[in-house]
Amino acid sequence: MKPGNGKEIMTGSKIILESLIKEGVDTIFGYPGGAVLNIYDELFNYKDKIKHVLVRHEQGAAHAADGYARASGKVGVVLVTSGPGATNTITGIATAYMDSVPIVILTGQVPTNLIGNDAFQEADTVGITRPCTKHNYLVKDIKDLARTIKEAFYIASTGRPGPVLIDIPKDITSSVYEFDYPEAVELRGYNPTYFGHHVQLSKVVKELLNAKRPLLYIGGGVIISNASAELKELAELLDLPVTSTLMGLGGFPSEHSLFFGMLGMHGTYAANMAISNADFIIAIGARFDDRVTGKVEEFGRNAKFAHIDIDPSSIGKNVKIEIPVVGDVKSVLNSLLEMLSAKSKEISSTQYDRLKWLEEINIWKYEHPLSYKMNDVIKPQYVIEKIYELTGGSAIISTEVGQNQMWTAQFYKFNSPRTFLTSGGLGTMGYGFPAAIGAQIACPDKVVFDIAGDGSIQMNIQELATAVQYNLPVKIAIVNNNFLGMIRQWQELFYKKRYSFSEMNVNPDFVKLAEAYGAVGLRATRPDEVEGVLKKALSIKKPVIMDFVVAPEESVYPMVAPGAPITGMLLV
Amino acid sequence: MEKTHILSILVENEAGVLTRVAGLFSARGFNIDSICVAKTLEKNESKMIITTSGDTQILEQITKQLNRLINVIKVQELTDEDSVVRQTVLIKVNADETTKSDIVRIKDIFGGRIIDISRNSYTVEATGSEKKIESLIDILRPLGIKDIVMTGAIAIQRARRPS
Numbered sequence: 116m117k118p119g120n121g122k123e124i125m126t127g128s129k130i131i132l133e134s135l136i137k138e139g140v141d142t143i144f145g146y147p148g149g150a151v152l153n154i155y156d157e158l159f160n161y162k163d164k165i166k167h168v169l170v171r172h173e174q175g176a177a178h179a180a181d182g183y184a185r186a187s188g189k190v191g192v193v194l195v196t197s198g199p200g201a202t203n204t205i206t207g208i209a210t211a212y213m214d215s216v217p218i219v220i221l222t223g224q225v226p227t228n229l230i231g232n233d234a235f236q237e238a239d240t241v242g243i244t245r246p247c248t249k250h251n252y253l254v255k256d257i258k259d260l261a262r263t264i265k266e267a268f269y270i271a272s273t274g275r276p277g278p279v280l281i282d283i284p285k286d287i288t289s290s291v292y293e294f295d296y297p298e299a300v301e302l303r304g305y306n307p308t309y310f311g312h313h314v315q316l317s318k319v320v321k322e323l324l325n326a327k328r329p330l331l332y333i334g335g336g337v338i339i340s341n342a343s344a345e346l347k348e349l350a351e352l353l354d355l356p357v358t359s360t361l362m363g364l365g366g367f368p369s370e371h372s373l374f375f376g377m378l379g380m381h382g383t384y385a386a387n388m389a390i391s392n393a394d395f396i397i398a399i400g401a402r403f404d405d406r407v408t409g410k411v412e413e414f415g416r417n418a419k420f421a422h423i424d425i426d427p428s429s430i431g432k433n434v435k436i437e438i439p440v441v442g443d444v445k446s447v448l449n450s451l452l453e454m455l456s457a458k459s460k461e462i463s464s465t466q467y468d469r470l471k472w473l474e475e476i477n478i479w480k481y482e483h484p485l486s487y488k489m490n491d492v493i494k495p496q497y498v499i500e501k502i503y504e505l506t507g508g509s510a511i512i513s514t515e516v517g518q519n520q521m522w523t524a525q526f527y528k529f530n531s532p533r534t535f536l537t538s539g540g541l542g543t544m545g546y547g548f549p550a551a552i553g554a555q556i557a558c559p560d561k562v563v564f565d566i567a568g569d570g571s572i573q574m575n576i577q578e579l580a581t582a583v584q585y586n587l588p589v590k591i592a593i594v595n596n597n598f599l600g601m602i603r604q605w606q607e608l609f610y611k612k613r614y615s616f617s618e619m620n621v622n623p624d625f626v627k628l629a630e631a632y633g634a635v636g637l638r639a640t641r642p643d644e645v646e647g648v649l650k651k652a653l654s655i656k657k658p659v660i661m662d663f664v665v666a667p668e669e670s671v672y673p674m675v676a677p678g679a680p681i682t683g684m685l686l687v
Numbered sequence: 688m689e690k691t692h693i694l695s696i697l698v699e700n701e702a703g704v705l706t707r708v709a710g711l712f713s714a715r716g717f718n719i720d721s722i723c724v725a726k727t728l729e730k731n732e733s734k735m736i737i738t739t740s741g742d743t744q745i746l747e748q749i750t751k752q753l754n755r756l757i758n759v760i761k762v763q764e765l766t767d768e769d770s771v772v773r774q775t776v777l778i779k780v781n782a783d784e785t786t787k788s789d790i791v792r793i794k795d796i797f798g799g800r801i802i803d804i805s806r807n808s809y810t811v812e813a814t815g816s817e818k819k820i821e822s823l824i825d826i827l828r829p830l831g832i833k834d835i836v837m838t839g840a841i842a843i844q845r846a847r848r849p850s
């Protein structure tokens with residue numbers, strides 16, 4: 116049906132789906148319910164254009180959309196019903212918010228005339244999600260629907276990305292209006308700064324050439340802004356040592372001779388010593404999290420700081436920054452490279468000092484490399500090293516939270532961006548598996564692993580049915596210590612070994628559990644079985660759970676006690 | 688360093704903006720001392736004047752985060768030196784034959800007005816700086832204040848004087 120202006124008249128449901136197609140969406144992670152039944156009915160007509168992945172819990176939908184977004188760089192989309200459907204996504208939204216992941220969440224809402232009435236399955240979704248979204252909307256008029264979707268995708272994916280939620284009352288999805296998708300957005304209060312200020316950039320260049328002990332401290336911003344190539348060029352141009360946060364892993368090749376590993380609470384000795392001895396540190400798309408800085412007054416205590424970040428509110432939040440540079444990491448690095456291209460004489464005349472500094476860091480690296488001791492039980496670190504070996508470092512790896520996460524960060528060598536998916540900011544147990552599902556859908560040809568703990572995997576194990584239904588060959592490697600291992604480690608170190616409720620006295624038989632879902636279950640109990648189990652899992656084109664029965668009381672080292680300076684590391 | 692701050696925040700006039708702004712303060716344990724919101728001459732725009740006291744560095748952080756809100760167009764901190772700050776107060780004060788003339792005299796000194804009269808009370812309206820209003824209250828207090836209502840501060844930047 117077309118009115119005089121030639122625009123097609125359609126239902127709100129159809130407007131939603133047409134808008135998604137305009138945004139290039141081909142996959143939705145969702146779960147139906149009363150308030151979104153109209154949308155689901157319309158979705159039935161769109162089966163060929165939009166793939167709907169039916170999860171088993173709405174939290175799984177949010178994490179899967181997040182994993183999809185992190186692995187692909189595209190916006191992940193979630194569709195759930197009102198009330199419990201919406202509240203079930205909260206953990207997933209908060210996880211994406213903390214790690215700046217672009218997802219758009221469409222939630223159903225009770226009809227507009229019932230809002231505020233404690234209607235059936237009503238929740239104040241916009242109110243509940245306000246502090247954990249970049250922005251959110253309640254659509255009260257169908258005239259605003261298309262524009263709102265346009266804005267949501269724009270806001271989610273630009274500037275510092277993040278989740279945007281659109282709450283859509285049921286009557287809006289059934290009423291009709293002309294479909295007119297806007298070409299551009301007009302948001303007066305939202306103008307991210309992409310290009311670094313010239314004056315600030317020249318200060319960075321000057322300081323870089325003056326520094327005798329410069330260091331790059333990179334974070335997730337490098338990956339979000341697709342700046343790995345520029346970063347590598349800069350590091351190599353000036354022989355700059357690089358250390359990364361958890362979120363930055365993969366932003367710089369781990370096997371590069373200039374890379375010294377993760378810094379912070381479970382960082383390498385070399386990285387933490389380098390931070391404390393550097394005289395000039397450039398933080399790039401990182402945010403000085405307390406897990407990174409340790410005692411913040413001592414962090415980089417001999418250094419001047421420059422900080423490149425697209426979010427001005429990240430700069431100078433915890434640590435005094437001498438040279439703030441607001442801008443997109445990629446474009447700022449490009450500007451720096453351009454300015455440095457005219458300085459080859461200065462670069463070579465100052466190189467000697469930087470090489471001496473590199474030598475010093477390398478000595479720290481050889482003094483205390485990451486290590487663990489083998490014996491006749493499986494060590495979790497060994498499992499992760501083997502996964503690295505057998506995938507050639509080309510897999511996408513997600514993790515749960517706890518020791519499994521830290522060992523993965525330490526022992527898997529991430530060499531390319533968007534291959535490491537982990538909940539850094541919120542630290543959400545249960546993230547890894549649904550995120551792996553999302554990543555596998557985004558990257559069907561890649562090997563995708565979730566490196567899991569026995570505790571965490573049980574938080575979203577229901578998604579195994581999703582993986583089986585969509586034939587997603589995700590590999591779950593449980594490093595099963597029969598403990599909430601990271602909790603146990605803190606209790607061992609700081610609570611006199613009082614293991615208060617951290618032992619998993621009852622765990623399921625993970626092999627049988629896998630089989631019950633129609634997946635494959637494998638188990639290794641001795642070190643010499645590890646490789647065989649991994650090889651077998653890799654050869655199976657189905658979801659596989661591997662139960663690696665590992666040393667129950669192995670701990671993650673180095674470790675900096677909370678609140679201590681990061682040079683105060685407990686070593687193996 | 689603890690000090691009083693006045694923030695002038697230009698926002699898009701949309702449902703929920705006030706909650707978003709107030710939420711940023713409460714999430715950081717910052718108390719809002721007063722808040723005034725009203726439309727501007729532009730359609731779809733409102734101006735919020737918020738006074739708050741607290742650590743300067745945290746306030747700077749809040750200012751940056753306010754700027755991050757999609758509906759916030761501009762945030763400006765106004766200082767006493769470069770802006771004019773006004774509050775309005777309505778004071779219902781006991782009035783009898785012996786005090787009525789005092790009240791009239793006092794309101795004249797403060798440039799106020801009597802806006803309601805009954806047999807035993809006068810209601811005084813006055814506008815001014817916080818200091819001025821506080822002294823008015825102090826002077827009227829001995830007469831017996833029956834009720835008092837105050838607006839939050841509104842503030843505007845001074846025009847730059849030619850030097």
Ligand SMILES: Cc1ncc(C[n+]2csc(CCOP(=O)(O)OP(=O)(O)O)c2C)c(N)n1
Pocket residue numbers: 515516517518519520542543544545567568569570571572594596598599600601602
């Ligand atoms: C949802 C959630 N609840 C609680 C925690 C606190 N926590 C952090 S690590 C951890 C233990 C995780 O145990 P497991 O998954 O077995 O991993 P391990 O440390 O043993 O490798 C817990 C409970 C959390 N991070 N997330």
Ligand SMILES: [Mg+2]
Pocket residue numbers: 568569570594595596597598599600
């Ligand atoms: Mg465990």
